[in-house]
Amino acid sequence: MLTVQRISVFILIFILTFSAPYLASAASIEITPAVKASLDKTIAAADRNKAAQITRLYNDFIALNDQNVINEGQIKYLHDANEQSLLHLNKQMKKIDADKINRLDAQVKQARDRYKPLLASYTSVNKQISLARMTGNKTLISFLTPRPMY
Incomplete structure (x- = not known):
């Protein structure tokens, strides 16, 4: 039982660790119900300290993922605003002289x-x-x- 818990914790940490660098370049990661159910089973099977640690890591992951979604929206907004500014500046440059x-x-x-x-x-x-x-x-x-x- 203890080995299964350690493997589950290791897999969860592995997934969270190696998916983090790609958060900036990829769209937000969706936690499917199957993954959430598996995580809940792992938390239920873990001792109190490990369960708290897994829950904290999961909550950190969700917070970072939400922040990533917000940042992507801001980047898209700024990109669109820059494109409009560029069009406006190009029109003004044509009027010069x-x-x-x-x-x-x-x-x-x-x-x-x-x-x-x-x-x-x-x-x-x-x-x-x-x-x-x-x-x-x-x-x-x-x-x-x-x-x-x-």
């Missing part, structure tokens, strides 16, 4: 429109150079290839 950015975008568009014919001619010449290289005509390639002006 928005007028200046719009003005610069307009200047870029004007420059592209102004130099569109020149850029089109560069594109055309580069296509002609590519075709000349395909044919292998060295005279045509040297004629079309731009030379640096010194």
